[in-house]
Amino acid sequence: MLQEPLPTNSCLIVGGGFGGLTAALSLAEQQPRRPVVLIEPRQQFLFQPHLYELLSEELQAWEVAPAYRDLLSNRGISWIQDRVVSINSSAQTVSTAAGHKFHWEQLLVASGSGPNDFGIPGVKDNALGFQNLDDVHQLKRLIRELRRQRLNNASLVIVGAGPTGVELACKLADLLEGRARLHLIEQGATILPNSPAFNRERAAAALERRDVTVHLETAVTAVTPTSIELNSGNPLAHHGLIWTAGSRPNLPDISPAPAMARGRLAIDAQLRLVDQPSVFAIGDVSCCESEPWPSTAQVAMQQGVAVARSIQQQQLDEHPTAFRFEDRGEMLSLGIGDATLTGMGITLAGPLAFGIRRATYLTRLPGLSLGLRAAGAWLLGR
Known part of the structure; x- marks a missing residue:
């Protein structure tokens, strides 16, 4: 393990998604300027709300996935292309997959989330996701293949009728132009359970116009390469399965073990770990039980701005102010x-x-x- 010193008074950010990148850019704008180090393994930032338009080629790759070197150029932010695997908050160090160890003065954990298969047999091996550029490329190949083969009974299944599943179902229906039957499976009683009524109604109408079959109160029990087992006992054949049913935080090992809330790092209203106030956490890895903010990009970005201010306040020995989420719809x-x-x-x-x-x-x-x-x-x- 190589010990790598960081600049004195440095702020280290783990993860360059919406929250981490926004925090890094906000910290870089503060005066007086201070060293900001971002550890992120990917070469490109991914603007996930526009993955659908990348799939349909309504947008270009540079609009959806700009390179970190372009985003961070001349901003005074050091980017380390690596992945943090463990954090020792007592020693104030992080260790990376490449074998480096860095000491930090202040730490922000914003490592995001990944898909959650809930332990259902076959999901990991037989389902596609929709979270990154590889997922988009695989779906594009699947669409081309279905359009080329012109199968009479082709079907695609999307599991999860939250925003990702609903948006993807509508986009795939337009791209496939009737070459495959689309099924949208939701364990709950309605699509978009956390959305405003207007959006939910418009989405339901859009799905109906595109002849998407919606299966409500239906749970997946197993997945094979060609079929999906349901709690109804009636298997559903598929020529492709996209899993959008849930996510879980991408957390490095942290010692001492931090307090958790709903499977995430428990934080206070100032975005600090409740039992380790020297460490901040935002986005999908965190949960504030007194303020159950939704896991969305706008929350993460607003937290990124707020946590930069809190880090500066802490550095000045001031009490960080509480985060207030402004719902912009x-x-x-x-x-x-x-x-x-x-x-x-x-x-x-x-x-x-x-x-x-x-x-x-x-x-x-x-x-x-x-x-x-x-x-x-x-x-x-x-």
Whole structure:
């Protein structure tokens, strides 16, 4: 294990997703400037809300997955392309997969989440996900194959009718143009259980128009390469299965073992671990039981800005202020050129909502210059 010294008074960030990257950029803007180190194994930041448009080629890869070297260039942030495997908060060190050990003055854990198969047999080996660029490429190949084969009984199954499952079902239906029957399976009693009623109604109508078969109150018990077992006892054949039913935090080993809440790091309203206040945590790895914030990109980004302020306050021996989430509404893609949005006093659906959604997300890309570049490309038709 190689001991690697970091600059004095450094802030170390584990994970460069929405929360971690926003925090790093916010810290880099503070005065006086302080060393910021980001440890992130991927080469590219992934703007997941636009994976659907990458799948349909309505957006280009550089708009959805910009390189970290471009986002962090000339911002005074040191990027280490590695993965943190363990954290020792007593010694104030982190160890990485490449065998390095770094000492930190202040630490932010923002390592995000991954798919959760809930231990259901066959999911890991037989299901696709929809969380990264590899998933998009695999789905594109599957779509091309189904369109080429023109099978009479082809079917695709999506498990999980939250935002990812619903948005993906609408987009796949448009891309497949009737070449495969789409099934959307949801264990609960409704699609989009946490969404506003307007968005839920518009999504249900969009699924019905596209002839997507929705199976509510249906649980998956096992998955094989060609079929899916359900609690109803009636297996469902498939030519492809996409799993969007849940996620779990990507946590390195932490010692001493921290307090947990709902399977995540328990944090206080100031975004600090409840039993290790020298460590901050945001995004999908954290849970504040007094304030159950949703696991969304807008929460993580707002936490990124807030935690940068709290870190600065802590450095100045001031008490960090509590995080206050500002709900800016929900926007859902409902197929090619279609969307629905609710929030900030607005309810809107259709092509105009799609344009507003796209423009809004592009301007929220971490790193304003990239967002403006992407918005300009859209306005000029690329």
